[in-house]
Amino acid sequence: MTAFSLDPAQTAWCAELRTLAAQRLRPLAEKGEPGHVNRPLVAALGELGLLKRLFTSGALDLCLMRESLAQVCTEAETALALQGLGAHPVHAYGTRAQRDRWLPAVSDGGAVAAFALSEPGAGSDAAALALSADRDDRGGGHGGDGGSWRLTGEKCWISNAPEADFYTVFARTTPGAGARGVTAFLVPADRPGLTGTPLDMLSPHPIGSLAFDGVPVTSDDVLGEPDRGFRVAMGTLNLFRPSVGAFAVGMAQAALEATLGHTAGREAFGGKLRDLQTVAHQVAEMALRTEAARLMVYAAAAAYDEGAPDVPKRAAMAKLLATETAQYVVDAAVQLHGARALRRGHLLEHLYREVRAPRIYEGASEVQRAVIAKELYATREAP
Template identity: 75%
Template sequence: MTTPFALEPHQRQWCAELRALAAEQLRPLASEGTPGRVNRPLVAALGDLGLLARVFPAEGPVRAMDLCLLRESLAAECTEAETALALQGLGAYPVALSGTAEQRARLLPEVVAGRAVAAFALSEPDAGSDAAALSLRADADGPGRWRLTGEKCWISNAPEADFCTVFARTTAGAGARGVTAFAVPADRPGLTGAPLDMLSPHPIGTLVFDGVPVTGDDLLGEADGGFRVAMRTLNLFRPSVGAFAVGMAQAALDAAVRHAGERQAFGGPLKDLQAVSHQLAEMATRTEAARLLVYAAAATYDASASGAGAGAAGVASSSAMAKLLATETAQYVVDAAVQLHGARALRRGHLLEHLYREVRAPRIYEGASEVQRTIIAKELYRGRAGASDGAASQEGENR
């Protein structure tokens, strides 16, 4: 389902084309891949079909709405293709955001073509949700030179990525203000890693840095300014994580509606049972509510980026709300669809068995649901403080 209230006709047409493309050309490549490993033929196809170019458009930064529609449409037909595209975007967007002209010219064309695989290396064994608590050290090794020492964990596309956007601590005890971003090629001496066997079939692993050398040529943005690079990247991608979840919810809902119309039980189709029809209605309503909130968050981001929006505070809050509601909704819808299908949905290889394993991770990735609630609550009180200050100022002027 797409919503005329939120989308223009050309956007609805594009979504339909994307779903057809994913089903006909990307799904066969996905099925040939190894779960938990980078599927390079699939990444290359995303480049050949021009889909990665939509994430890194030549005319400027990607619109959040385009990214959301792209991820939602792919997820509805092929979650592996959606994930491969999203991880390329997440890993390389800091280069587009803060890289030098030389860095962008060297790295982004390879990413867009699907020839180079990127990774976003923020999380650590003891610094997941608390991203400002990073301990991977970037020790000074002369003017404009550092050595990276420590470990990253839960890193998408690790250890197979061709380069990683790495966030390391350059100033001890400075919290978020002491983190620096680097673009680190995978062949640097001292950099190793290993894949992790996860519930969801995503390529995720660890990275170990044993005095890995980096220089000013690898620096993304300013020294000690890396945390802002990370947060700006996540603010863009959080609504689109919600779009990924909406796509999965829609796939599960479509499967449940088909099954309820075809499955005969108790003298008729399942859909004629009030308990089933009401369940489907609830699933559809929650999915549509999540979709609209995702679109609203994307519109807020785009308006802010163009200078016409509510600013960073509005982006942070709306992005967090979209990711929270959409991922929690997708979990509910997929679980309900499994229940309606019964034991057949538990068989390995069934669409809903696949979605059931896929849908759990987004409630944790890129900020767990609890982190999103914390962001939303802080913005609520920030808004109250701003309103109070404004009221006090106005009262003073009236006097």
């Protein structure tokens, strides 16, 4: 298997995922309330063994899961991805006690995780975060002998907030140190001083803000090492950025297939829409861009799994190309469908609301371009 093709077993697995999404997951998604965690859907992902695979599979498998689910049920895809994003730092950087406490519950769908990095004044500029972790001589009352802190400040645009059961929280432990003064903490939702508010967003999945009013944490809650939390954040994002691209590719593929069906059957101007050259060429462009994005996503995921040195560049390229492509493809699909695609409940109306956010979260498109340029120049300047 190369980075540019799937073997028969992978292809069959993707087809099985799409069938499961249609038969088991989409009915649960349709019963969910927009803007809130759909716990029955999360539990079903656990029952099907998909959440456990977040911690036993590589980046390519993660991409295949996200792309396949997104083609059929974006709500299921997002629920799976948010569990992975919130819990991956625990899996990769947590202590045995942290992993034993939380990962089984995440895997079976019984606990909801969240990744709390963004702030009102520090979204894409993650190194500028201001949530403070101040040393607490009083102690936090939660054990640990390596120090205690109090978290004070805000987080914003946090997926699964305020309904998650625990948060991976990034806080400033050393003022003025930029990315080198950030520590990652595992913070259960029931810690005193932690409150949250849901936000009414364009995307239908749950997003909220968090307020930290002297929330106690100790060394037992640190993920990785103190002042090394930026490494935790970037390690997580380097894994998940290609899979954000896979989510986008899945949406683009769904929009493309809907357009093929519509243009093949729609009568207009004395024939089928597909017989109009401008329509046929538009559909060809949609397919071309979708396939190019898919191949870049697979290549970036394969590079991650192989431990390649250029993962940050490849991950940024894959996320950038795929999310921008999906926006183009979904928009073009809406245009070719006409007014029917704007009706509430139409697949493309749903995708149009879903497709916008991925160009912003986990690093906006402009940030991805900055990452790519930085990596290019660093390679050029290396001895």
